[in-house]
Amino acid sequence: MQIVLPPIPVMIALSGIYGLLLIGTGMICGLVYTKPETDYTELKDRIKSWWVIVTVFTLTLILNCTAAIVLFGLLSFLALKEYLSLIPTRQADRRVLLWAYLAIALQYAWILIGWYGMFLIFIPIYVFLFLPMRMVLIGETQGFLRAIGTLHWGLMLTVYNLSHLPYLLMLPLAGNPIAGGSGLLVYLVFLTEINDIAQYMTGKLLGRHKVVPTISPGKTLEGLGGGIVVTTLLAIALAPWLTPFSLIHSICLGLLLSLTGFIGDVTISALKRDLGIKDSGNLIPGHGGILDRIDSLTYTAPLFFHFTVYFYYQGQLL
Amino acid sequence: MKNLLQWLFFGLIVRVVVLLVIGLRIQGKQRLPKSGPVMIVANHNSHLDTLVLMSLFPLRMLNQLRPVAAEDYFLNQNPWLAWFALDMMNIIPIAREAGCDRQFLKRCGAALQNNQILILYPEGSRGEPECLTEFKTGIAHLAKHHPQVPIVPIFLQGLGKALPKGEALLVPFFCDVLIGEPLYWTGSKSGLMHLLTERFQALAASGNFPIWEA
Numbered sequence: 153m154q155i156v157l158p159p160i161p162v163m164i165a166l167s168g169i170y171g172l173l174l175i176g177t178g179m180i181c182g183l184v185y186t187k188p189e190t191d192y193t194e195l196k197d198r199i200k201s202w203w204v205i206v207t208v209f210t211l212t213l214i215l216n217c218t219a220a221i222v223l224f225g226l227l228s229f230l231a232l233k234e235y236l237s238l239i240p241t242r243q244a245d246r247r248v249l250l251w252a253y254l255a256i257a258l259q260y261a262w263i264l265i266g267w268y269g270m271f272l273i274f275i276p277i278y279v280f281l282f283l284p285m286r287m288v289l290i291g292e293t294q295g296f297l298r299a300i301g302t303l304h305w306g307l308m309l310t311v312y313n314l315s316h317l318p319y320l321l322m323l324p325l326a327g328n329p330i331a332g333g334s335g336l337l338v339y340l341v342f343l344t345e346i347n348d349i350a351q352y353m354t355g356k357l358l359g360r361h362k363v364v365p366t367i368s369p370g371k372t373l374e375g376l377g378g379g380i381v382v383t384t385l386l387a388i389a390l391a392p393w394l395t396p397f398s399l400i401h402s403i404c405l406g407l408l409l410s411l412t413g414f415i416g417d418v419t420i421s422a423l424k425r426d427l428g429i430k431d432s433g434n435l436i437p438g439h440g441g442i443l444d445r446i447d448s449l450t451y452t453a454p455l456f457f458h459f460t461v462y463f464y465y466q467g468q469l470l
Numbered sequence: 471m472k473n474l475l476q477w478l479f480f481g482l483i484v485r486v487v488v489l490l491v492i493g494l495r496i497q498g499k500q501r502l503p504k505s506g507p508v509m510i511v512a513n514h515n516s517h518l519d520t521l522v523l524m525s526l527f528p529l530r531m532l533n534q535l536r537p538v539a540a541e542d543y544f545l546n547q548n549p550w551l552a553w554f555a556l557d558m559m560n561i562i563p564i565a566r567e568a569g570c571d572r573q574f575l576k577r578c579g580a581a582l583q584n585n586q587i588l589i590l591y592p593e594g595s596r597g598e599p600e601c602l603t604e605f606k607t608g609i610a611h612l613a614k615h616h617p618q619v620p621i622v623p624i625f626l627q628g629l630g631k632a633l634p635k636g637e638a639l640l641v642p643f644f645c646d647v648l649i650g651e652p653l654y655w656t657g658s659k660s661g662l663m664h665l666l667t668e669r670f671q672a673l674a675a676s677g678n679f680p681i682w683e684a
Contacts, residue, residue: 230493233493233643237645244683247641250641434495
């Protein structure tokens with residue numbers, strides 16, 4: 153297997169993320185030391201999981217493009233499996249679900265061979281038309297609309313939207329000569345995750361006014377604002393190092409990522425509230441399930457991707 | 471040779487299927503017994519049940535695990551299945567017809583004497599996917615003869631969705647494994663069966679499981 157190291161700015165950014173992890177771990181150790189009576193198990197689990205996530209992400213970028221695409225495919229698989237295990241499904245649809253899983257392999261195969269047009273339309277058109285047909289062939293009409301609706305929503309969220317992350321790695325170097333596709337990927341994922349953390353922390357410290365009390369009572373206007381400020385400042389600061397974005401565009405992206413990241417988060421919260429569960433799983437200690445961790449990315453990934461392609465890769469892909 | 475094959479089968483194939491294709495959410499892992507003699511009692515919805523239960527234990531305990539399985543289904547149908555059941559899964563075969571209680575007690579008793587871990591499905595058959603049916607009392611007979619042996623209830627959810635009875639295609643679903651507190655012979659058969667049923671209903675109710683519409 154050929155190992156292609158990512159560009160220098162990406163390596164520096166990754167080291168920076170490890171630096172932040174060290175600071176975070178130090179702060180938690182400090183908390184545990186100064187307040188030994190409080191239980192910090194969840195916080196400790198959470199930071200431990202972050203170490204694992206960042207390391208897997210780093211290895212993915214260091215290995216090579218194919219490994220990265222396969223790993224993101226695996227992430228989609230776990231996310232879709234978690235989704236389908238949470239929602240009510242029909243026994244009659246077992247074979248349809250298997251086809252939905254197969255769609256993951258195909259969607260990531262288009263990325264692997266760089267077939268941009270097919271990557272764009274495969275799930276919204278071909279899978280969208282095929283799955284209901286397969287369901288009709290089985291002949292069970294009771295609950296048909298709900299079954300096909302929930303299945304396609306899950307596929308869009310966990311497969312189509314997430315698959316925009318690895319496609320960033322396939323973008324031609326000419327659009328981003330300083331750091332390439334991996335620079336864009338690190339920029340997007342880092343800003344989305346730091347937005348989650350900044351929102352959570354400012355919300356905990358200053359939170360007064362609830363934004364969406366019926367869906368996620370923990371979300372406050374102050375938290376949202378804190379996320380927007382931190383993310384936009386970082387978006388501006390990091391743009392010259394990792395991306396081709398102009399100042400105006402980096403401001404727009406900072407706002408876009410922080411706002412839509414929030415929307416992705418509360419969308420999954422609404423799903424969980426509807427199903428009457430707290431976490432989508434327990435695969436990631438301290439975070440919950442896969443869906444709990446990737447919720448914001450399901451919104452930010454496609455929006456960031458198409459913003460970038462529109463302004464910087466016009467005419468270079470199709 | 472038999473051991474090597476069994477190790478390879480469980481170490482490579484079963485682990486990959488159980489961890490990656492299915493994926494387990496285990497609750498109460500600390501209640502999993504470290505050694506025999508123990509009776510593991512579980513609900514039965516899928517051929518995957520036994521593989522999942524066996525994969526909960528470390529590979530070195532593989533030769534202590536004894537699933538109790540129907541002789542007519544596993545041994546009398548075809549020689550390959552019989553070889554697989556006996557050599558790979560290490561089953562204790564029992565006949566399902568009436569009047570075979572003594573044979574069942576003798577074989578299971580011998581395994582418990584050897585500090586082995588029995589895996590029993592008191593529902594008797596896989597039945598309808600994701601439905602709990604009434605328990606048969608064989609387990610109570612066994613418990614009466616071995617009152618000091620702990621009975622560990624394990625509730626499995628989702629495996630009947632992944633591979634229900636009568637289906638050959640495995641569809642990936644996360645599955646829940648809820649391990650309950652051990653219980654012991656209570657002094658009466660009906661008392662034990664009542665307690666066991668109660669435990670399973672409590673375990674089943676403790677999770678928030680999605681509807682599986684037949």
